[in-house]
Amino acid sequence: MLQIRNITLRFGERVVLDRISLHVQAGEIVAVLGASGSGKTTLLRVIAGLETPSAGTVWLAGANISATPVHRRGIGMVFQDNQLFPHLSVAENVAYALRVQGTAAPERQRRVRAALELVGLADFEARAVGQLSGGEAKRVAVARALVAAPQVLLLDEPLTGLDNALHARLLADLSALLRARGTTTLHVTHNRAEADAIADRVVEIANLTDNQSAPH
Template sequence: MPTSRGLEVRDATVRFDRAVAVDDVTLSLDSGHVLAVLGPSGCGKSTLLRAIAGIEELTAGTVCFDGRDLAGVPTHKRGFALMFQDGQLFPHQSVAGNVGYALRVRGRSRSEQRVRVDELLDLVGLPGYGERMPATLSGGERQRVALARALAVRPRLLLLDEPLSALDRGLRERLAADLRGILAEAGTTAILVTHDQEEAFAVADRMAVMRAGRVVQSGSLSEVWRAPVDGEVASFLGYATVLRGGPARTVLAAGGAHGDGNGDAEVALRRSALRCADDGPLRGRVLEARATPEVTRLRVDVDGVGEVDAVAGQDADVSVGHDVRLMVDLTRAAVLS
């Protein structure tokens, strides 16, 4: 009864010889949403993307779009578009040639091609770049062209393979915001594969975390962020510290959580979960202190907890070797189930 609109991946498995790259993955994505598949390199996320594109064959399972099983539908007839980490622009074609590629393939008229290419170059912020050759572009410009090329025929599903990873940080942040805006404006359904949680948070509205070929957690960004399924996922999502057992209980108690006292408590802390406060319930010795534009970041050896990250207001008087008191802000922590 797959009646939903959008992508539906069921029990998908991709095997290379004996190695299982994608292991029984089930995912769904409603149209108009952007899903980030987050995972360390080698976890099978790119293979999953390629299987959805139809480049890799599924060993088992199904990929459906708008209720239709895509088994046997070749890549070029799926109506998707794939964008790679390094763009993979066709080096022998101009920017306009690259952007208009999908239009030419579909036999659109020259005038329509020209109008659409100009429109797309405007959209990605590169007006007037049509005659340039890919070799003369910077990395960021190439990715913008690759994006324009992928969007040209309004694909039913846009597949992005680490689209921003090759760029430097400032550019990445700017382009991530642009990407989100462009996708939202066009109402594009997209899957973004990345190992960078910031990229995922900046662009997507849903998230699936992959590990060793399996999806270990999926949901909306805030669902996943607020309740990581385990410590490993929490670390990968950018939580600075994961505590277990006694130290976890100590922190939870200090934060005012009514713990039931069982032995396998686990809590993931962001750096700002522990903050210097004169009346804080925890006490520790400052090991490192580093000023940043907004807060002072600390490394503190906390009694009963161990070494953790913490922050202090810039006006606070902290120095290495001195004792400080810390309060716990549980809104900046996740209690792991």
């Protein structure tokens, strides 16, 4: 489903990603483990199209999307700090992608309601995002990313900064949700237990360097 081939990214002299390759099957949940500063977030940003790699390609469902602009990739992403739009309500945040696609209002409302129910926030439609707790904001960010049914979902340390009880509950909910929907997911984290709990397969970012393609 998602293939990353030989991605290299340099910021000036610094090599942030060095010949990274990874293959995620349709419906598979893969967790990428790595210490902070190892390039996990940057890898997700390259896949989403938010960073342009110095070399390498990204493939989605057999097509090379390396030159496709971000907004046409059909890849969803949950940011580490959510990045909810503070001037929009919970429902308007979740509806954003559907509005962009021009989905008709009744259909949009139905899908927003369904997405919010899915993350356990059925009564939160009219809330201002500034009033949400950390866990609620995270659920809204997940609903917002899922509502447009992206082909691949990228999760950037989605459970960092939550207290232990909330972390465990959200982890269970998120895992069940992704499995039920069969969403192809790439989840990056520095937390080994979290990776083991949610993923079908756990890889270390340090082991993703494609040595066979190293220049001789």
